[in-house]
Amino acid sequence: MRDMFLVYRGKSDTELDVTGFCYASWQCDKDDTKSQTGYVFVVNEGAVDWKSKKQTTIAMHSAQAEYVAASEAAMEAVRIRKFVGDLGVMPSINKPINMYCDNSATIIFANEPGIMKGARHFLRRYHYVREQVETGEIKLIKGHTNDNLADPFTKVFPR
Secondary structure: OOOOOOOOOOOOOOOOOEEEEEEEOOOOOOOOOOOOOEEOOOOOOOEEEEEEEEEEOOOHHHHHHHHHHHHHHHHHHHHHHHHHHHOOOOOOOOEEEEEEEHHHHHHHHHOOOOOHHHOOOOOHHHHHHHHHHHHOOEEEEEEEHHHOOOOHHHHOOOO
16 A cells, blocks of 8 residues: 655745635525635645635625635634644744635735724624734735635635
8 A cells, every 4th residue: 555645835934924815705595694714724825724605694784704714714723823833843834824815805904903984793703813912823814716725715616
């Protein structure tokens, strides 16, 4: 029997390059008007973690759906950092994990220290993304929709 391995590019003397992409399709479920979250994380240009999931709450606008997706992706980013740290591998992850989102309002909500008028009705658990930005675990960055690797995870494809 042969051994099989996943091999990722990178230099052994530099830290791991972890990048996340998050996206949401607002009210894409026509039956219950819930939105769809998608995210993907890559390490040294190879996908290591991804998810597509219907959101459990109804988003009042697209920025809220994107904020929920960013919060769920932030939870996964923290888990990835802890997992790599617990492995004790070198290189490790020392800088904030860059996460790309195409929604400007979501980035503003995540980077503002106080609750903004447009985000007052968001469930408290979704402000996790803001906490992780404040502590330097992640950095939420504006990215173009066409460059967002998580976009396909939120689309409904015909059977």
